[in-house]
Each structure stands twice: as structure tokens, then as C-alpha cells.
Amino acid sequence: MKTNKNTAAKLILSGIVGGAIALGGNVAYDHFNPANNTVANNPGAAKVVNTAYKVSSDTTKAISKVSDAVVSVINYQKPAASNSLDDLFGSDGQADKKNNSTKEQEASEGSGVIYKKDGDTAYVVTNNHVVDGASSLEILLSDGSKVKGTLVGKDAYSDLAVIKIASQKVTKVAQFGDSAKLTVGEPAIAIGSPLGSKYANSATEGIISSLSRQVIMKNESNQTVNINALQTDAAINPGNSGGALINVEGQVIGINSSKISATGASSSDVSVEGMGFAIPSNDVVNIINKLEKDGEIKRPALGVQMVDLASISSEYQDQLKLPSSVTTGIVIAKVQDGFPAATAGLKKYDVITALGDTKVTSSTELQTVLYKYNIGDSIKVTYYRDGKEKTTTIKLDHSSDKLNFNTPEVPNSSN
Numbered sequence: 001m002k003t004n005k006n007t008a009a010k011l012i013l014s015g016i017v018g019g020a021i022a023l024g025g026n027v028a029y030d031h032f033n034p035a036n037n038t039v040a041n042n043p044g045a046a047k048v049v050n051t052a053y054k055v056s057s058d059t060t061k062a063i064s065k066v067s068d069a070v071v072s073v074i075n076y077q078k079p080a081a082s083n084s085l086d087d088l089f090g091s092d093g094q095a096d097k098k099n100n101s102t103k104e105q106e107a108s109e110g111s112g113v114i115y116k117k118d119g120d121t122a123y124v125v126t127n128n129h130v131v132d133g134a135s136s137l138e139i140l141l142s143d144g145s146k147v148k149g150t151l152v153g154k155d156a157y158s159d160l161a162v163i164k165i166a167s168q169k170v171t172k173v174a175q176f177g178d179s180a181k182l183t184v185g186e187p188a189i190a191i192g193s194p195l196g197s198k199y200a201n202s203a204t205e206g207i208i209s210s211l212s213r214q215v216i217m218k219n220e221s222n223q224t225v226n227i228n229a230l231q232t233d234a235a236i237n238p239g240n241s242g243g244a245l246i247n248v249e250g251q252v253i254g255i256n257s258s259k260i261s262a263t264g265a266s267s268s269d270v271s272v273e274g275m276g277f278a279i280p281s282n283d284v285v286n287i288i289n290k291l292e293k294d295g296e297i298k299r300p301a302l303g304v305q306m307v308d309l310a311s312i313s314s315e316y317q318d319q320l321k322l323p324s325s326v327t328t329g330i331v332i333a334k335v336q337d338g339f340p341a342a343t344a345g346l347k348k349y350d351v352i353t354a355l356g357d358t359k360v361t362s363s364t365e366l367q368t369v370l371y372k373y374n375i376g377d378s379i380k381v382t383y384y385r386d387g388k389e390k391t392t393t394i395k396l397d398h399s400s401d402k403l404n405f406n407t408p409e410v411p412n413s414s415n
Contacts, residue, residue: 058248059189059205059248061248061250062246062247062248062249062250063189063191063203063246064250065249065250066113066172066174066175066244066246066250066251066252067142067172067191067201067203068142068143068171068172069113069114069115069142069172069173069174069244070111070112070113070114070142070174070191070192070201070244071111071112071113071114071124071139071140071141071142071200072109072110072111072112072140072193072197072200073109073110073112073124073126073130073131073138073139073140073149073163073242074106074109074137074138074146074197075106075107075108075109075110075130075131075132075133075134075137076104076105076106076107076134076135076136076137076138077104077105077107077133077134077135078102078103078105078135079103079105104135104136107133107134108130109193109196109197109239110126110127110130110131110192110193110239110240110241110242110243111126111130111191111192111193111239111240111241111242111243111244111256112125112126112139112163112242112243113125113126113242113243113244113252113255114165114170114172114173114174115173115174115175115176115252115288116173117167117170117173118167120166120167120168121164121165121166121167122164122165122166122167122170122173123152123162123163123164123165123288123292124139124149124162124163124164124165125160125161125162125242125255125284125288126160126161126162126163126241126242126255127159127160127161127241127242127255127257128154128155128156128158128159128160128161128219128225129159129219129220129241130161130241130242131151131154131161131163132154132156132219132220132221133220133221134151136149137149137150137151137163139163139165140193140197140200141170142172142200142201143169145169147165147166147169148165148166149163149164149165150163150164150165151163152164152291152292152295153290153291153292153294153295153297154291154296155287155291155296155297156219156221156224156225157224157225157226157297157299157371158225158227158279158283158287159219159225159227159257159279160279160284160287160288160291161242162288162291162292174244174251174252175250175251175252176251176252176253176281176284176285177247177249177251177252177253177281178253178281179230179253179254179280179281179282179283180280182208182211182230182247182253183208184207184208184211185208186207186208186247186248187206187207187208187247187248188205188207188208188230188232188234188245188247188253188254189203189204189205189206189234189245189246189247189248190203190204190205190232190234190235190236190240190243190244190245190246190256190276190278191203191243191244191246192236192239192240192241192242192243192244192256193239193240193243194236194237194238194239194240195237195238195239196239199239204234204235206232206233206234206235206274207232207233207234208230208231208232209231209232209233210230210231211230212228213228213229213230213231213277214227214228214364214368215227215228215229215257215258215277216364217258224367226364226367227257227277227279228280228283228368229254229257229258229277229279229280230245230253230254230277230278230279231275231276231277232245232277233274233275234276235274236256236258236259236277240256240276241256241257241258242255242257243255243256244256251281252281252284253278253280253281254278254279254280254281254284255278255279255281255284256276256278257277257278257279258276258277259275259277260272260275296401298375298399298400298401299370299371299375299399299400300340300370300374300375300377300396300398300399300400301339301340301396301398301399301400302339302340302341302346302370302381302394302396303335303336303338303339303340303341304332304333304336304339304341304346305332305333305334305336306330306331306332306333306352306366307330307331307333307363308328308330308331308361308362308363309326309328309329309330309331310327310328312331320349320351320384320387321386321387322351322384322387323384323387326351326353326384328353328361328362329351329352329353329360329361329383329384330351330352330353330360330362330363330366331349331350331351332346332347332348332349332350332351332352333348334348339398340394340395340396340397341394343394343395344381344392344393344394344395345392346381346383346392346394347385349385350383350384350385351383351385352366352381352382352383353382353383353384353389354380354381354382355369355370355379355380355381355382356369356379356380357380370396373396374396375396375397375398375399376395376396376397377396378393378394378395379393379394379396380392380393380394381393381394
């Protein structure tokens with residue numbers, strides 16, 4: 001969840017103004033209140049005891065280990081071209097408008113984690129949606145200084161991105177913990193910049209609520225995001241995206257990505273609290289290593305356009321002549337020539353029910369299983385045609401970025 005700078009600014013300004021009014025009122029009242037020197041006039045009055053002590057706990061120790069490696073990521077974008085009549089026909093100040101039209105503006109803010117320092121360069125992991133659409137990036141370090149960020153690579157499907165910065169001012173690098181060894185109920189601490197850099201390095205504490213939640217959504221660019229996420233009740237707010245979820249050892253066990261704030265799609269929405277999601281550290285490490293190396297993630301493609309069997313009416317399901325025992329699967333709506341599925345002989349209206357030894361009931365599940373394979377691997381596909389179960393082996397020799405379905409026949413997904 002990146003935060004919109006303008007919205008955050010309004011919230012912050014309201015707080016400052018409200019506080020100033022309250023403070024002003026109290027000052028005025030105290031000035032005319034003869035009891036404002038109660039402590040001086042009455043030695044027996046209540047007072048603050050100045051006792052020196054230092055709190056040290058697992059939480060404070062964990063935060064101190066990693067907080068200096070957590071940064072704010074500022075996304076700058078050029079404003080969209082105006083369609084106003086003034087711009088079309090010209091008006092006073094036209095030259096100023098022309099000059100301002102290409103000036104970058106701060107579009108949003110998110111968080112990031114410095115995870116590597118290599119000579120003069122350091123590397124930051126954040127969410128893809130934090131850097132999406134950026135014409136330039138700026139990183140606000142924990143000491144308040146800003147450095148230029150350069151995008152190394154990003155991946156919409158996993159919602160991860162890597163940025164590189166100059167390392168001269170980097171004093172701390174975070175370590176990744178093993179997310180496979182987490183336990184439901186263990187403490188989890190989120191560190192980031194909720195509502196933007198005004199609240200940089202904010203820490204909230206909760207627990208690990210679940211080890212495996214399938215979070216599927218569309219980002220602002222209408223790309224599919226599919227995360228097998230950790231769930232936590234540590235407070236995660238807009239601006240926390242890309243920040244660290246850490247354990248009591250101060251190790252990064254996840255990169256915060258999203259939260260559920262409400263359910264429903266009307267005025268009767270139910271407010272939701274304490275349901276945040278983070279990308280597990282083991283998945284993060286796998287993706288960022290590939291982004292560092294190649295700048296992108298190339299995933300294998302079958303070369304088919306699909307629709308879930310469960311979403312098809314019973315009338316159309318009958319035309320597929322499936323056995324009564326087959327109630328879930330993925331119907332092929334279109335096959336792209338020259339891609340693995342076409343080469344292996346798959347056709348329109350075939351119903352895929354398994355990849356390898358894994359049953360697939362939806363296009364999302366098919367993507368999840370397929371993307372565990374690499375380009376060049378071979379995979380067994382189980383499918384039904386005219387009511388009969390068949391299998392074939394497909395060589396995954398094409399990547400998903402080469403798909404070209406210009407006129408989708410059904411509103412589902414392609415792979």
C-alpha cells in the first residue's frame with residue numbers, strides 16, 4: 001500500500017492545526033489561572049518523578065537491529081497531459097503551463113529495506129506497486145538524508161522490485177530470516193512509513209496470524225498479483241508497502257504488501273482490522289536474486305487463454321461432455337500458434353485438470369503451479385477432450401511476455 005502524498009499531507013496538516021489550537025487555548029487559560037503554579041505553592045502536590053531507566057526487551061532489541069535499514073521510497077512522476085480547452089487553444093501563461101507539464105511531481109510514497117551493500121552500491125527491496133509508473137525514484141534514509149534510486153528490476157506477479165542506491169551513507173543492512181520456520185502466534189513487528197515519510201520508521205507489533213494466505217488482486221496497471229502471503233495483525237497502513245516484517249531476532253521474515261480494510265462493495269461494507277499481508281522472506285530472496293541478475297522475471301507460458309470451468313453455465317458445460325465426476329478445471333478458450341500447448345496438440349475446449357501431479361481447479365491455481373517451473377522444463381498435462389481423460393507432455397520453451405492475445409474470447413486469463 002503506497003500512500004498518496006496529497007492525502008497524507010492533508011491528514012498531517014489537520015493534526016498540526018488542531019494541536020496548535022488546543023495548545024493555544026491551554027496557554028491562554030493558564031495565563032489567567034492563579035492555580036497554574038500549584039506545585040510551587042504546594043510542596044505536597046503531585047509531581048513527575050525523574051527516575052532514569054532504560055527499557056530493554058526482545059522487541060526493542062529487534063527493532064534496533066533493523067530500523068536503520070528501513071527506508072522511505074518516493075515515487076516521482078511526470079503529470080499526465082492536460083486535455084483542457086485552455087491547453088488546446090492557448091491562454092495567458094501558456095509558456096508556464098508548457099514548462100510545468102514536464103516537471104516531475106511526487107506521486108506517492110512507500111517503504112523499502114536495504115538488504116545488500118556491495119562496494120559503492122547498496123540494494124533496496126520494495127513492492128512493485130510502490131515504484132510502478134515512476135519516472136524517477138528517491139530514497140529517504142533513516143538519518144533523514146535523501147539519495148537517488150535507480151530501478152534494477154520489478155515483477156508485477158510477485159509485487160516485488162529492486163532499487164540500487166549509492167552506499168556511502170548506508171550504515172545498516174537487514175538480514176533475511178527463514179520464513180519456512182515461522183510459527184503461528186509468534187511475535188511479528190512491522191517497520192515502515194505509514195502515511196508517508198512524515199512517519200518514517202514507525203514500528204507496530206502483532207503476531208503471525210497465518211503462514212499461507214493466497215492473496216490475488218489486480219494492481220493499478222491491471223496486472224495480476226499472486227502472493228502466497230504471511231498474515232499478520234501488526235498494523236499495516238498505506239505507506240507501509242515494501243517495508244519490513246521482522247521476527248524477535250530482528251530478521252526480515254516478510255516484505256509488507258497489502259491489507260484488508262473492508263469487505264463488500266457498497267455502503268454496507270464491513271470494516272476490517274488487523275488483517276495485513278507480507279511476502280514471505282524465502283520467496284522474496286528467490287525473486288530479488290533473479291531481478292538483480294536479469295532485471296526481470298521470465299516465466300513459462302503454455303500459450304492458452306483460459307476460463308474456469310466453475311464459472312461456465314451448466315448449458316455450456318454440457319457441451320464439453322465431461323464425466324459427472326469432473327466439476328472443476330480450466331477450459332481452453334484459445335490456443336496461440338507456435339506456443340507449447342499448440343505444439344503438444346492441445347485444442348480449444350480441452351479442459352485441463354492437472355499440471356504434473358498437482359490438481360488445478362482454476363486459472364489462478366494453474367498459474368501458481370506453472371510458475372514453479374522454469375523455461376526449458378517439461379511438464380505433464382492432464383486434460384479432458386470429448387469426455388475422455390488424456391495426458392501429454394509439454395516442453396515449456398516460451399515465456400509469458402511473448403503472449404499475444406489481441407482479441408480475448410472470454411474475460412479470464414492467459415498463460
